[in-house]
Amino acid sequence: SGLPPTVVDLHLMLPLEAGQWRLLEPPAAGRLGSSDDLRALQPELGWPFPLAEAYLALESPETAGGEQVLVGTERMLLQAWVAVIEAADLRLQQVDWLLAAARRQLVVRLGEAGGDLVWLLQQGRGWRLLLLRHGLPELDRYLPAGAELEHQVQQLLAAWQHQGGASTQPARWWITAPQEAWQQLAWCPWAEGEGQPSLLALALPDQAPITAAASSIDLLQE
Numbered sequence: 001s002g003l004p005p006t007v008v009d010l011h012l013m014l015p016l017e018a019g020q021w022r023l024l025e026p027p028a029a030g031r032l033g034s035s036d037d038l039r040a041l042q043p044e045l046g047w048p049f050p051l052a053e054a055y056l057a058l059e060s061p062e063t064a065g066g067e068q069v070l071v072g073t074e075r076m077l078l079q080a081w082v083a084v085i086e087a088a089d090l091r092l093q094q095v096d097w098l099l100a101a102a103r104r105q106l107v108v109r110l111g112e113a114g115g116d117l118v119w120l121l122q123q124g125r126g127w128r129l130l131l132l133r134h135g136l137p138e139l140d141r142y143l144p145a146g147a148e149l150e151h152q153v154q155q156l157l158a159a160w161q162h163q164g165g166a167s168t169q170p171a172r173w174w175i176t177a178p179q180e181a182w183q184q185l186a187w188c189p190w191a192e193g194e195g196q197p198s199l200l201a202l203a204l205p206d207q208a209p210i211t212a213a214a215s216s217i218d219l220l221q222e
Helices: 035-041 075-087 098-110 149-164 179-185
Strands: 009-014 020-024 054-059 068-074 091-097 116-123 126-133 136-144 172-176 199-201
Touching (some): 091 098, 098 172
Antiparallel strands (some): 020 068, 054 068
């Protein structure tokens, strides 16, 4: 656009494969104040890289239980992105993770934090299943596409609902995928009575801009 690099502030959104997250229950002393507090606890996160080799960010939404969302990415991966941006003479202001940002905006878009949400996100040749309660991610699984997809989703959903107790409202469904992929999801539930689908679609290029602000995270803070 002809803008000099000195006036461009770049906000980097890491792709799906670049990030990891966990939902943290608060310790007895209360919420964690920073990623340093988490490192001092040395929890086993089950990530493909150790805690010492990660950039971390904590999101602390206002919830009754005081849960926090931890987001992390491998240190070498982020440093490689930073090196590329520096070589282009751009100013990197903030680094977020695509899935974490999409979850925050989805909660804003739906207009309420309560209830259960079943979120199916097409990723590569398969589907990523996310189960959210009160807007927070409690389960995140990658499932291959195929004849077993419906059974796997229903099995995980039943186990999750049994473990967490029945919600006061029926779970809503949200699909993030091109419309041509919907034929794989013909078994998804539809609302009764008015005949309107409870299946909502987030077709990213076609949606109107989201005006409500959602708090962001910055993996560069470390």
